[in-house]
Amino acid sequence: MRYTPVIGLEVHIELSTKSKMFCGCLADHFAKKPNTQTCPICLGLPGALPFPNKLAIEDTIKLGLAFNCNINRFSKFDRKHYFYPDLPKGYQISQYDLPLCVNGQYVLSSGKKVGISRIHLEEDTGKLIHQIVNGKRVSLIDFNRSGVALVEMVTAPDFHDVSDAVEFLKETQTIVRYLGVSGADMEKGSMRLEANLSLADESIDLSKGELPNYKVELKNINSFRFLEKAVKAEIERQSTLLEAGEAVLQETRGYDETKNTTFSQRSKEDAKDYRYFPEPDIPPLRFTDEEIEKIKSSLPxxxxxxxxxxxxxxxxxxxxxxxxxxxxxxxxxxxxxxxxxxxxxxxxxxxxxxxxxxxxxxxxxxxxxxxxxxxxxxKKEYASAKEVQEAIEEVIREQEKAVNDYRNGKGAVVGFLIGMTQKKLKGRGDPKMVMNRLISYLNSVVK
Amino acid sequence: MTMDIPSTINETRYGLLSKKYKVVDLINAYLAKIARYDGEINSFITVCEENAYKGAKKADALISELGEKAFQDYPLLGCVVAHKDVFITEGIRTTAASKVLDSYVPCYSATAVKRLDDAGAICIGKLNCDAWAHGSSGENSQFGATKNPWNLEYVPGGSSSGSGAALAADFCLLSTGTDTCGSVRLPSNYCGVVGLKPTYGAISRYGVIAMASSLDTVGPMAKTVEDVEMMFKVLSGPDAKDATIASVKYQSKSSSFKIGIPKEFFGEGLDDEVRNNLDSVIQIYKKLGVDFVDVSLPSTKYAISVYYVIQPAEVSSNLARYDGIRYGNSRDAFGDEAKRRIMLGTYVLSSGYYDAYYLKAMKVRTLIRKEVSVVFEKVDAVIAPVAPTPPFKIGAKANDPLQMYLTDIYAATANLSGIPSIAIPSGFTKNGLPLGFQLMGPRFSESLLFDLGKKYHKEISYKPSVAKL
Known part of the structure; x- marks a missing residue:
């Protein structure tokens, strides 16, 4: 059976604002000594409160406008709860039902259109470092990255070909750099990729917006090339299952670069309930048309x-x-x-x-x-008129046959004679001068 | 050494300027009183002598150098303050009265603490409260219940139990509390002191351990309206660390006050002594030319229900950071009430229940807010009891959380709608326990509430009284 891949993308981009999303700490954490860029706010200490970074909000709106999104005139932050050692507050400040940007669109080079479901702003987490200290395996936490402004872009499942997905991702990286909102550097982790993937058989009419009843999320992908390989490997895995009449489980899978296969990380049963609710410490955001227009006019x-x-x-x-x-x-x-x-x-x-x-x-x-x-x-040092004249005369003497052909009405040989003249001049002849002088000399000879 | 401990900022200043005593003498007197009586009252979790003497030395030097001018630069110079133990204090243990934080020494100070420090106030210690500010009686503290100085068998009101008790016992001149649903007003009321629940957005919450962030307010407490007003001046105003703070010019009016009496606050369940005391307060205001009109806030009957959905939701979120990885204690160190609220809050925010509980509660909250603003189109302020009864006995409600929650029935409206409310002492029961009332005003009407409070106290020639210990 023929299957059509249905691919959606999720892109995280760390903004390159000077300070973090909710505090004054420096945001550039790459290769910095662990826990040197922290404060009560990004450490989530008791009593600390977030104060939103206005530039990060503007940068996110810029990105939304670049992808033709609608900018919500009323937006807000929400708390997303889960326990993980790198998340010091026990919740991440993110955006749930009123993200800054919604319903965008991007046109691929083929003319195909891709929907952008949403672009929202959140804070990055700390980083776990697993090490052996004094012979013991320990997990250390570096909070330098904690609270750095992070943008998440989610596309509609509009890709049916992995090369389109890669084109889109590369273009996204270019656009982000054009806007100057992030280095979007995958080695440094300032751009991170995720894809969700399912296969539609002929019974599903994608043109009517129908979708397969499952999707598999692919995580931990750190280059365009690996995304391409991971998606291809996953398409193969899923089609083998479907061919054999088996169902594909809804789950999150990682990609093993060495084996070029995907592996299960988390099943649907473990799906988290994030218990979102509006972040009470940050008043809702309101934007006027003028403010959005002003940001729009600043776009390159x-x-x-x-x-x-x-x-x-x-x-x-x-x-x-x-x-x-x-x-x-x-x-x-x-x-x-x-x-x-x-x-x-x-x-x-x-x-x-x-x-x-x-x-x-x-x-x-x-x-x-x-x-x-x-x-x-x-710029050419043209040969002098004297040199040109001498070269022409030499050529005419040598090329008797061509001169005869010209006499018999074969005008096309002029080109050949010009070429020969230029050869003698080592290409230094002024083309106009060579042509004019050649023709007049030729005419004087054949008369 | 025995000395009369001053009961107001002005008295303190006068004593210092007239060289009746030095700041260090004040510290000696307060510390002596704490050492002698607080073992039983249990209003302090941490007493910081060293910090107090350091502050005293600095203050005495300033006074001897600058004289009266020192008080212009430092309006609270030499005033001894104690903070509810949810205020983060740099280098001074801060526990939130919970064992989870029993050894936590913060690396920074709350904005409120800093502003009081910068105004010359001297911190003498950290006050007991219901753990995480969860409670109405002080009995939920994991450091033992605080007792009411007016009668040690009674609760001082909570959750800022130590903040009320320490003032009534003369352990400090000023104190701070937090009010999420009456937690400043109730202990002020039960301990016979003045306490302000400010407008949400008037005083920075930065560095105050959060309970329910959309309802939490930082409240000044003292023995007179004037002193609370002075503290409010020092504490209020924009802070680059709290995004919810507004920049406002506080204004009052000079004449023709009109106060509303919401019938919903004077119905069934209101104790007779409280009701009669309120009537006498109203009579005094009438004598002063203040008009009273009946008003109605029909949705306030849902206030406690709404509060007990929104508050646990935010509590469950705010307590998530105590995840057992840091601060040295795991989550089973939480007390019963915190666990109860974490579970309730987690439930109401869970997918499938959010709409039925949290979202609905938020809608009713909006309704209450609208009703409140309609009322304030007609009146300058609203008068109400602080609690349905005078102080109750320790243990009386401790095993019945629902009964305890109803203590806050008259408090919730101000928090849910973000308006200010001041609790003002107005006498004693026949058993010698404090009585009082609250005045609520529209958002940012603190100046007006102070004026109304001062008018009343002036008329009755109010003198702050201290519990006999």
Whole structure:
């Protein structure tokens, strides 16, 4: 039987705000000495209260606008309860039924549309470090990450092909970096991926919004490549089960990179009841249209718009546009170089070519010096009129056959003769001059 | 050394300026009284002599150097304060009267503690209360019940039991409490002192161990309305650590006061002595030209039910952080009442029950809030009893949690609607136990409530009295 994969994605992005979500501690926790960036608030000490970070809220709204979400004019934080040693309050401050952003949409390069169900803001947890200390296996807690602003984006289960999912995730990373709200660096854990997956057989009409009656969540995936492999492995596992007439259990599975298989982590029976309720320590958030408009007008051009413009206005091939637009700093460099180049007779294609194929931008810090270099490279020391004339005359003497053909009306040989002339000039002939002089000399010879 | 312990901020200041005594003498006197009588009353969990003497030394130096000017910079200079043991105090053990935190020494101080310190007040210790502020009598403390200084067989009211008892026994001049459903007003009422439950959002809760966060308020307690007002001035105002605090200009009015009498607060179950005392208070206000009108708050009959859904829900959440990993004690160190509230709260927030309990309670809460604001379109304040009865005997309700919960029946409205309410002493029962009443006003009407309270006390030439020990 043919099965259609039904894939939804969950992306966590740690915001790069200077301070944490609810306190003044520094948020950049990567490779810092454990528990050096903590305070009563992010340690969840008795009596401490959260004070929300306004910039983090704005960053989340920016992300929502970039994915064409509706921004809830009335939003709030909620408490999500569970016990885990890295969660010092016994609850995580998150958003439940009124997230900042809802109902967004993203259009894939194929034109297929993907729904964004929600984007909400929450706080990150601490980190458990399992170590052997004095010969004993112990679990240590580092709270440096505790309380760092974390955004969660959830897509609709609109992906039916894992390559679409990967395209979307890569684009999400690019957009996040465009907005400057996070490094979205998977090695540092500032971007984390989860996928949920089920298979639909022919009896399920996906076009009518029907979905399989189960889904499997895939967690602990730390690269695009592993996501692709994990989803593929899981599709295979599920289709084998379904082929054999067995049901697929609703559960959470991890991915084993070495075995390239998924493994069960938690079944539906262990599903948690988070006992959400509105966070009483933080008043609800209200936004006016003007405030949202102001944030919207601060957004940079999105990568998809840039690529389109590079193709349509600059005449670049799509693969060049994609490479240049994948990094906003490089894209801005390119655009500046194109602008400067336009004053020096250097076209966008030349700039793009030298950046994509020769990485010249990595050698020149600023676009001005890049363009200067391009002008140098392309500027020709033309041969003098005397040299040109001598070369032409030489060619005409040597190429008797061609001259005869010309005499007999074969005008096409002119191109050949120009080529031969340029060869003698080692390409230094001014094309216009070579052509004009060649034709007039040729005509004088054949007369 | 024996000396008359001053009963107001002004008396304290006068004594210090006129060199009747030094701050260190005051500390000696308070500590001596605590040492002699608190063994029985049990109002303190921790007495911090060292801290008190350190503060006294600093205060005496300031007074001798700056004289009267010192009191301009430090309005509470030399005033001895004790904090309910849910206020986080840097370097001073803070237990919430629970064994869970019996050895917890915090690394920071609550905003309220800091503001009082910065105003020159001197902290002499941490006061007993119902564990985690869960209770109405003080009997839920895991450090033993506090007794009422006016009669040691009676409860001092809770949950800020030590805060009321310590004032009545002259163990300190000022105290702090928290009021989530009457926990400042009830002990003030039962111990014959003045206590304010401020508007939700008037005084920072940062560093106060949370009970039910949407209802918790930090309340100043003292022997006179003037002193509570002075404490309120020091404590109120925006704090960059509590997102719920509003920036407000507090205003009163000068004449033509109108007070509402909500019929729901004067119905069945109200003790005769309490009722008669309230009538006499109303007569005095009438004599002063204050108008009284009948008003109605029909939904307040649901207040206790609503409160006992919302409060345990938030309690179960707020106590989750004591997970046994930190603070040295596991969750079985919680007492019965905390366990009861954790279970109730976990239940009402569970999926499938949330709508029927928590959500419904929140809707009724909104209804109560609306009714309250309609009433305040017609009147400046509302008068009510603080509790249905005068102080009851220790043990009388301890085994019947539901009966205990009903002690707070007149308190819940102010907390659920976020309005301020001040508890004011107004006499004694024939058995010599304190009586009082509460005045509630619209949000941020504290100045008006202070004015009304002062008017009444001025008319009856009120002198704070201290329990004979």
């Amino acid at each position: 051009e999105m990568p998809s718009d840039k690529r389109k413009r590079y193709v349509e206005v600059f005449g670049l091939p799509m693969n060049y546009a994609t490479i240049l637009a994948s990094d906003i700093t490089r894209a801005e460099y390119f655009e500046r170089a194109v602008f400067i180049g336009s004053k020096h007779n250097v076209g966008p294609k030349t700039v793009a070519d030298l950046m994509v194929n020769k990485y010249l931008d990595s050698e020149y810090d600023d676009p001005e010096s890049l363009v200067k270099k391009i002008v140098e490279l392309t």
